[in-house]
Amino acid sequence: MPLQTLPLPPSELGESPFWHPVEKALYWCDIQGQVVHVWEPDSGRHRQWSMPSEPGCCAPIAGGGLVIGLRNGLYRLDTAKDSGGPTALTCLALLPPEQHDTAVLRLNDGRCDTAGRFWAGSVIAPRTAPNAALWCLQADASSATGYSLRHMAGDNFTANGLAFSPDNRTMYWSNTPEHRIDQFDFEVTTGAITNRRPWVQFDRKVEGQPYGGRPDGAAVDVEGNYWVAMYEGACVLQLSPAGEVLQRIAVPVQCPTMVCFGGKDLRTLFITSARAGRPAQEQQAATPAGSMFSLQAGVGGLPVNFFALVNRK
Numbered sequence: 001m002p003l004q005t006l007p008l009p010p011s012e013l014g015e016s017p018f019w020h021p022v023e024k025a026l027y028w029c030d031i032q033g034q035v036v037h038v039w040e041p042d043s044g045r046h047r048q049w050s051m052p053s054e055p056g057c058c059a060p061i062a063g064g065g066l067v068i069g070l071r072n073g074l075y076r077l078d079t080a081k082d083s084g085g086p087t088a089l090t091c092l093a094l095l096p097p098e099q100h101d102t103a104v105l106r107l108n109d110g111r112c113d114t115a116g117r118f119w120a121g122s123v124i125a126p127r128t129a130p131n132a133a134l135w136c137l138q139a140d141a142s143s144a145t146g147y148s149l150r151h152m153a154g155d156n157f158t159a160n161g162l163a164f165s166p167d168n169r170t171m172y173w174s175n176t177p178e179h180r181i182d183q184f185d186f187e188v189t190t191g192a193i194t195n196r197r198p199w200v201q202f203d204r205k206v207e208g209q210p211y212g213g214r215p216d217g218a219a220v221d222v223e224g225n226y227w228v229a230m231y232e233g234a235c236v237l238q239l240s241p242a243g244e245v246l247q248r249i250a251v252p253v254q255c256p257t258m259v260c261f262g263g264k265d266l267r268t269l270f271i272t273s274a275r276a277g278r279p280a281q282e283q284q285a286a287t288p289a290g291s292m293f294s295l296q297a298g299v300g301g302l303p304v305n306f307f308a309l310v311n312r313k
Helices: none
Strands: 014-020 025-030 035-040 045-050 057-060 066-070 073-077 089-094 105-112 118-124 132-139 147-156 159-164 170-175 180-187 192-201 214-220 226-231 235-239 245-250 256-262 268-273 293-296
Touching (some): 014 057, 014 105, 014 268, 025 057, 057 105, 089 147, 105 132, 105 159, 118 147, 118 159, 132 159, 147 170, 147 192, 180 214, 235 256
Parallel strands (some): 014 256, 159 214, 214 256
Antiparallel strands (some): 014 025, 025 035, 035 045, 057 066, 066 073, 073 089, 105 118, 118 132, 159 170, 170 180, 180 192, 214 226, 226 235, 226 256, 256 268, 268 293
């Protein structure tokens, strides 16, 4: 089946899509639009929640609702509420201001691991120093708040591409402006990450030469291949575990932003994109920038992981 444009409003900066297997619904964030969306393909129902700041990433919570990374911290969204705002949000953890200056930093790409931890990277603007970081939130019954938040890595400008290998031994994390995807050794029992090393380095933009884009959001399939949206490259790449390009999928917008696997068999690839900052001709095209797409991937993806809330007995 060819690539399909979905009947949804364009996002200013679509990100963090995931397929909810129980609700049979697609969730995603519009970061610049400050909205979280959900769409049920079978019924066509579309809902949204307004956020008080940019929702960089989201993931489902075991028991209902979402965990969301906003500019200053991690929150729980009650999706039973009809709209966003203070009554629908509960703060789980604030980012420490001495390490996360909200004047220049906000949360960006993130997801949960199979142990129920929520990982979220940040982005710095302007890019004066590589002070973007990777944070990990997990339930902690010994903490007064019920949750602990750890700083896991740094030396980044725009954290993206967070994903885990099927065997839970490797974590991927990209630095988009540097055109690089890194790997870490991952220990799922403790959440420890070690041995950071470059995995794939893409060519930077050179005036007058073809440009393939830079690595944005990603997802991993059951065979361990890494599917990454190439921002400004008008394509999605499927990379082997060795970093080889297995497939290049063209998309009809210049800036795809992230992918996820969904549908009943997890073989549908959903692709978000961005319209913020794009030229008028892209925003007003027949397929406008910010559209969302789907296609049959030919391979199944890993299911979304749920955030584990604290269990106080």
